Amino acid sequence: MVKRIVANIKTEDLSKADLFYHDILGLEALMDHGWIKTFGNHEESKVQISFATQGGNNTEVPNFSIEVDNIDEIYQKFKNSDFEIIYDITNEDWEVRRFFVKDPFGNLVNILSHQ
Numbered sequence: 193m194v195k196r197i198v199a200n201i202k203t204e205d206l207s208k209a210d211l212f213y214h215d216i217l218g219l220e221a222l223m224d225h226g227w228i229k230t231f232g233n234h235e236e237s238k239v240q241i242s243f244a245t246q247g248g249n250n251t252e253v254p255n256f257s258i259e260v261d262n263i264d265e266i267y268q269k270f271k272n273s274d275f276e277i278i279y280d281i282t283n284e285d286w287e288v289r290r291f292f293v294k295d296p297f298g299n300l301v302n303i304l305s306h307q
């Protein structure tokens with residue numbers, strides 16, 4: 193049985209993750225060995241992995257999705273930062289409010305909240 197899935201993102205500068213994942217998204221630094229830094233929280237969630245031909249409404253398929261409970265606040269923090277919003281905040285037909293943003297490593301991240 194699969195217990196969890198962890199995304200590993202290659203970088204030469206671990207500190208680039210701090211603003212995006214810690215300061216804006218509010219994830220805690222759970223582990224830092226100098227060569228790997230893991231952010232997360234202590235919430236329990238279901239194990240999921242998705243495969244897609246498109247990202248919905250003919251958007252690019254994001255590298256991964258992050259569900260938040262305060263999407264408008266998070267969106268405003270990203271708008272006030274230097275991170276590039278690729279797909280503006282939208283209420284989708286499938287009852288999701290979301291936007292896409294590029295992280296400091298070039299990954300397309302789907303930030304979403306279920307309505």
